[in-house]
Amino acid sequence: xxxxxxxxxVPNPDEKVKVREDGKxxxxxxxxxxxxxxCEIAVEEGLRIREAHGGEVVVLTVGPRESDQQLRTAxxxxxxxxxxxxxxxxxxxxxxxxxxxxxxxxxxxxxxxNGKQAVDDDNNQVGQILAALLSWPQAxxxxxxxxxxxxxxxxxxxxxxxxLETIEVPLPAVITADLRLNEPRYASLPGIMxxxxxxxxxxxxxxxxxxxxxxxxxxxxxxxxxxxGGRKVADVAELVxxxxxxxxxx
Amino acid sequence: xxxxxxxxxxxxEYLIAEVAKEDVFTPEDFSDEQKQFAxxxxxxxxxxxxxxxxxxxxxxxxxxVGLLKKAGELGLLMVDGPEEYxxxxxxxxxxxxxxxxxxxxxxxxxxxxxxxxxxxxxxVYFGTKKQKEKxxxxxxTGEWLAAYCLTEPNSGSDALGAKTTARLSxxxxxxxxxxxxxxxxxxxxxxxxxxxxxxDGKHFTAFLVERAFxxxxxxxxxxKMGLKGSSTTPVILEDVKVPVENLLGEIGKGHxxxxxxxxxxxxxxxxxxxxxAKTAFLEGVKYANLRKQFGVSIGSFGAxxxxxxxxxxxxxxxxxxxxxxxxxxxxRLSSIPKDVSNYSEAYLRGIEEYxxxxxxxxxxxxxxxxxxVDEVVQIHGGYGFVQEYPAERFYRDARINRIFExxxxxxxxxxxxxxxKRAKAGExxxxxxxxxxxxxxxKRSFATPDRSVxxxxxxxxxxxxxxxxxxxxxxAVRKFLERIQEEQEVLMALADMAIQIFALxxxxxxxxxxxxxxxxxxxxxxxxxxxxxxxxxxxxxxGTAARKAVFCVSEGGNLAMVLNGIMELTRYDxxxxxxxKRCLAEASLEGExxxx
Numbered sequence: 001x002x003x004x005x006x007x008x009x010v011p012n013p014d015e016k017v018k019v020r021e022d023g024k025x026x027x028x029x030x031x032x033x034x035x036x037x038x039c040e041i042a043v044e045e046g047l048r049i050r051e052a053h054g055g056e057v058v059v060l061t062v063g064p065r066e067s068d069q070q071l072r073t074a075x076x077x078x079x080x081x082x083x084x085x086x087x088x089x090x091x092x093x094x095x096x097x098x099x100x101x102x103x104x105x106x107x108x109x110x111x112x113x114n115g116k117q118a119v120d121d122d123n124n125q126v127g128q129i130l131a132a133l134l135s136w137p138q139a140x141x142x143x144x145x146x147x148x149x150x151x152x153x154x155x156x157x158x159x160x161x162x163x164l165e166t167i168e169v170p171l172p173a174v175i176t177a178d179l180r181l182n183e184p185r186y187a188s189l190p191g192i193m194x195x196x197x198x199x200x201x202x203x204x205x206x207x208x209x210x211x212x213x214x215x216x217x218x219x220x221x222x223x224x225x226x227x228x229g230g231r232k233v234a235d236v237a238e239l240v241x242x243x244x245x246x247x248x249x250x
Numbered sequence: 251x252x253x254x255x256x257x258x259x260x261x262x263e264y265l266i267a268e269v270a271k272e273d274v275f276t277p278e279d280f281s282d283e284q285k286q287f288a289x290x291x292x293x294x295x296x297x298x299x300x301x302x303x304x305x306x307x308x309x310x311x312x313x314x315v316g317l318l319k320k321a322g323e324l325g326l327l328m329v330d331g332p333e334e335y336x337x338x339x340x341x342x343x344x345x346x347x348x349x350x351x352x353x354x355x356x357x358x359x360x361x362x363x364x365x366x367x368x369x370x371x372x373x374v375y376f377g378t379k380k381q382k383e384k385x386x387x388x389x390x391t392g393e394w395l396a397a398y399c400l401t402e403p404n405s406g407s408d409a410l411g412a413k414t415t416a417r418l419s420x421x422x423x424x425x426x427x428x429x430x431x432x433x434x435x436x437x438x439x440x441x442x443x444x445x446x447x448x449x450d451g452k453h454f455t456a457f458l459v460e461r462a463f464x465x466x467x468x469x470x471x472x473x474k475m476g477l478k479g480s481s482t483t484p485v486i487l488e489d490v491k492v493p494v495e496n497l498l499g500e501i502g503k504g505h506x507x508x509x510x511x512x513x514x515x516x517x518x519x520x521x522x523x524x525x526x527a528k529t530a531f532l533e534g535v536k537y538a539n540l541r542k543q544f545g546v547s548i549g550s551f552g553a554x555x556x557x558x559x560x561x562x563x564x565x566x567x568x569x570x571x572x573x574x575x576x577x578x579x580x581x582r583l584s585s586i587p588k589d590v591s592n593y594s595e596a597y598l599r600g601i602e603e604y605x606x607x608x609x610x611x612x613x614x615x616x617x618x619x620x621x622x623v624d625e626v627v628q629i630h631g632g633y634g635f636v637q638e639y640p641a642e643r644f645y646r647d648a649r650i651n652r653i654f655e656x657x658x659x660x661x662x663x664x665x666x667x668x669x670x671k672r673a674k675a676g677e678x679x680x681x682x683x684x685x686x687x688x689x690x691x692x693k694r695s696f697a698t699p700d701r702s703v704x705x706x707x708x709x710x711x712x713x714x715x716x717x718x719x720x721x722x723x724x725x726a727v728r729k730f731l732e733r734i735q736e737e738q739e740v741l742m743a744l745a746d747m748a749i750q751i752f753a754l755x756x757x758x759x760x761x762x763x764x765x766x767x768x769x770x771x772x773x774x775x776x777x778x779x780x781x782x783x784x785x786x787x788x789x790x791x792x793g794t795a796a797r798k799a800v801f802c803v804s805e806g807g808n809l810a811m812v813l814n815g816i817m818e819l820t821r822y823d824x825x826x827x828x829x830x831k832r833c834l835a836e837a838s839l840e841g842e843x844x845x846x
Contacts, residue, residue, distance in 0.1 A: 016842045030773070030845060069282050076286060186294055187340055189325030192286045 001055035001149055002037035003046040004109035005079065006100055007039035009063055009070040010120040013147060023220045025090075035070045038115025041072045042177040044184035045145060046113050053149055056057060056080045062087055062099050076187035082198065083107075087205035087212065095212035097129035102135060102208045111154070116141050116176040127176035137169040143180040147171070209240060252281045254602065258581055261603040264752060266683045269759060275577020276570060277846070278758040291326060291351035295554060299358045306357050306479035307643070309383075309471060314361055314479065315395065315821065316441050327366050331374060334340060335386040340358045342583070343576040344542040346521035353525025356647035364435035364480070365389070367518050369396025372444045372507050375594055376499035381458060385442055388701075397440035397822070399431035399485050400508055403624050409508055409661050410454055418494075425449070425497065427457065427465075429491040433654075437468045437483030444642020446504050447489070453502035457492050458739040460523070465490035476646030490594055502665050504800020510598045513608045515655045517579070520572045520611035523651055527565045527615075527622045528844045530644040534561065535838050537639070539630075555835035556626045562838050564618045566735035566846055570756035571614060575607050606668040609661040610749045616651035616658060623648040624784045653756070662745035666723070667735060684724035691815040705778070708758045708785045711822045715792050718819040719747045722799045725812065747792045754788040757781055764846075769828040776837055776845060779830035786824040793820035 010018060012032040014102075020027050035043075059074040061067045062085045071082035072078040085099050104112055117124035131138035139145075139156035143164070147154040149171075158165045159178050169175075187195075205212060233239045244250040257273045298317060299306075305313055320644040321327055329345045331337020351365075353359045370389045373382060390396035414429025427447050443466070459466060469484035478680045499507050535558060538549030548554050563832075578670075582600045583653045590596060601608075623644040627634035634641040654657045673680030673842070690696065697713035700706040726740050734740065764777035804812055837845050 018840070030841060038483060069286075072282065073288060073289070078291075185323050186290050187286065188323070189287055189290060189328060189340075191325075192283060192290065193338065195286075223354075 001049060001111065001147065002107070002109040003049060003051045003055065003057050003075070003111045003113060003129075004100075004104055004107055005039070005042050005046045005057060005064075005113045006060050006068060006115075006126070007043060007074055008036040008096075008115070008118045008120075009033045009061065009067045010036045010068055010118050013037070013119045019221045019223055023222075024218050025221065029232075033066070033070065035073050036115050036118040036120070038117060038119070038177055038179070040074075040115075040184040041179070041181050042113040042115050042175075043077055043107050043139070044182045045175075045177055046111075047078045047185070047234045048182065049111070049147055053147065055110075058083065058109065060085070060100065060103055062091060062205070064088060065202075072192075072195050073074060073187055075198045075200070076192040077185055078191060080198065082200040083203060084200055085203045085205050085208065091212055091216075092216040093123050093125035094129055094215050095210070097126050097133055098210040098212065099205065099208060100126070100130050101133040102210055103203075104130075110149070110152075111147065111172060112136075112174045114174065116177045116178050127174050131174040134172075134174070136173050138174040139167055139169050140176040141178045142175050143178045144180065145175060224228060253288075255657050256577075256581055257584070259578060260672075260677060262672055262678055264755060265669070265719060265748060266609075266678065266680070268713070269755065271759045271762040271766070274574050274577040274763075275580070275758070276757045276763055278760070278763055279577075280343070280347065283348060287340070287344055287638060288327075288347045288351050290324060291348045294321065294326065295352055295354050295358070299355050303355045303357075303479070303569050303640070304645075306355065309478065309481070311438050311481055312487070314358070316360065316552070318361060318365060318395060319392040321352075321362065323388075326362075327370075327392050328390045330366060330371065331386065331390040335382050335498070336390050337374075337386075338678060341576075342517070342579045343573060346518060346572060346576050347612050348526075349518050349521045350525035354520045354529040355479065356526055356644075357477050359522050359526070360477050360480035360547050361436055363518060364398065364440075365392075365396055367515050368398035368511055369436065369440070369442075369444070370500060371511050371514055372398065373458065374512060375598055376456070376507050377458075378495075380495065381498065385458065389442065394437055394441040395436055396442045396444070397434050397436040397485070398511070399445040400441050401432050402838075403430060404482075407657055408536045409446070410505060412446055414450060415451050416446070416447040416449045416455060416457065416492070419491075422492045422494065424493055425457065426727075427459065427487045427492055430585075431485040431487070433472065433482055434468070434485045434510045436481055437485055438471060438481030443485060444498065444507075445485070446508060447487075447675070447716050449501060450780065454504035454706060455501050456498040456504045456507045457494040458498050459487075459490060459492055461494060475649060477650060496498045497601050506598075512656055513601050513605050516608040516612035516661070517575055517604075518570070519570065519651065519655050520575070520615035523615040524565065524569050524572055524650065527561075527568065527619045530619075530623050530626045530641070530648075531565060531844050532638055534558065534622075534629045535842050537626075538642075539631075539839055539842060540843070549835075549839045552832075553837075554629060556831055557629060558835040558838050559783060559831035560787075561622045562839070562844060562846075563624055563780050563787070564621060565844060566760075567753045567757040567784050567788075568615045568618045569846070570760040571753050572611055574756045574759070575604060575611050575718075578604055578607065601603055606665055606748075607752065609656070609664045609668075610752050610813045612655055612754050613658045613661050613665075613745070613750050616648075619651055644824050659742075662749075663738060663741050664802070665748050666716070666741050669723075670727070670734070671775040680720075680723075684720045684727070687720035688724060690717045691721055691811065691818075694818070696818050696821075705758055705762055705781060707823060708754070708761075708781055711785055711789055712755055712758060714819040715747070715751050715789065718792065718796055718816060719744070721805070721812065721815060721819070721826050722747065722796050725808075726803050728800060737802075740799050743802070746795035747799075750788040750792045750795075753800065754785060754841075757784050773846065776834055779834045780846075781823055782827060782830045783834065785822055786827060789822045791818050793817075796820070830839075 017026045057079040059079045059085045114127040141159045142156045143159045144157035152171045328338045333339045416425040445459045465488040467486045472482040541548045587594045626641045627645045630641045672678045697710040699710040761777040761781040763775045
């Protein structure tokens, strides 16, 4: 089974970020770049499928040359080889999906695994657009995945509002990983050393012949409003009075 | 233009030589691969260890053992092991960086270091092929855990005064070990002990002793001030039958093992401490942002800002120092051809070369940490004194670092002693340099700052501080001659000077690298600010130590001249100190982290 896993480098979600002066992005200096946690889950799922069914896990990212570092993380986890489509500047979801579609057309994987969304801008679009571009079936927000190579299909359990939905998709298909799909492994130290020798193919985005001109423009970013501290009330009466008079929600 | 080859420095040579930034390794030089190793260690610690701090602190050793084995599965115990036996044989910079990232929960760091450092290294450096085949693979994967048993109830710093004995059996096949070892890290669960004993009460020798050997027992867990998560027990040996093939190294050469492993222990301890300090610092800035008094966060007050700036500065100095030492070690060790027959010996000589710097790292880092955890408690106010916040634990956990791996007093004494020994052996032209320093004073030809270059002020101070060290050392040597070795109060002062000079130089050189990236780099101004703060502190510390030494050594007319020399040689224009402190504090508070 050939699995193409995409991953997006994102600013470390554990660090405090600051909106840039022009208000259109965040300050990236001094903030570590990591693999989007949902993409890490997708990589892990790809590895588990390979371990169970054999095959190959190819990891793909789109971004600047430094994104090589995030591909190396996936390779250290156990992926077989990497593809880095070199592109400067931020690409919007459509452009990224187009790039992935182009690579998928060439690589012909049985499965494309994406994270359900990236924790930087939470767009949650690439997987869906990609499935449409490829005219492949999709299963998004997947928390359990059971591929059946013999019948060339996969059973996917999706986390939907209010419960779970289990669907079957013929392969090839696009799957986007949700939080509970698995717990990704760490890149072991010997794994990191082995990853050094694995192939990462550099592909200039221009060579793919896709239009990556952004269709979406960020107008402004606003940090969330500072939360003021809570306060303790003495009894129910005080609570009711505050809710009706001060918060005005009763 | 930067040179491609780094100059190799001798141990202690920094006191008489000038170093260029190209010759010094700094954290900015880490490769992508090294950063990846660090990332795994960091993630593992953050996700698996730190959330268990409470349970571990209540001595859940089953959990601790499980976490050590889990680290083994990730290869975190293999870093320093030879490839032949399943190790990764990575360089010292990597080994130190991984140790730093393991540090956020100190109890685990101690258990980890007990395993990978003192527990495993004696076998790595001194084991026979057969011994390594039998034990090393198991230690590198974590299948077996290890402990190192040197200290005894009545011999700590005086390690060679051990009372534990070994006696050869009549058939010559076994040694019988008897005695008690004290304060043994990982004692509660280790499978293999490296035990030092005196054969026939005379020849200090190391043995590999399995817990399963009859007569091995471990006593009650010590009730410690800190590091409660780590196991510390006595190891009691009663007629333990140890096969002769488990004798480690040579009969009567146990001290070689003990001292060599201590050198490694010291620089790795320093690296771990840098990690502990960053962890504590993070809690400090977080709390300073969170806590409101008089309607504003306390981090907006100058008194708190100054603490944050001073902490960030000393951590920066310690970090610069420790990785500079990593670079020195790696540079030398990588020059040893691997196929030479006495590789192990040459390797250990390579480490021993920097015994002075190892001692410096141990002292500077452990005292830096105590300063940091103290200030972090202070920032927390009353909440720093209760266990609701980790600040209280950091404070208790830090204290032992000034005691183990050789007390800071022993390490301080070592610093001038090693230097004088090297000078006597003709390895370092100390005599010539001391005479030169005298000339400097006599002719009043002090270094003056070249303000046209970046950090010229600090470079001049460094040059002068080195002259000052040589001046004072010269005066002490002339006064006491050979007896200087025993004048501990003076040795302490000389050590203080040597330590601060090494730390300052490491910080200055690193800042030069950071500023060379150009003014577009956000860290440029911050690096300069940090160095200004540290140069001021270090200059003052060296000045005080020098004056103390001089009052102990000189009198009469000479005294006045030397005191005047001290004043000239510690002259440093720290204009802009206030702005520097504020800018560093504000960047730390804003990023809510250690910013370098």
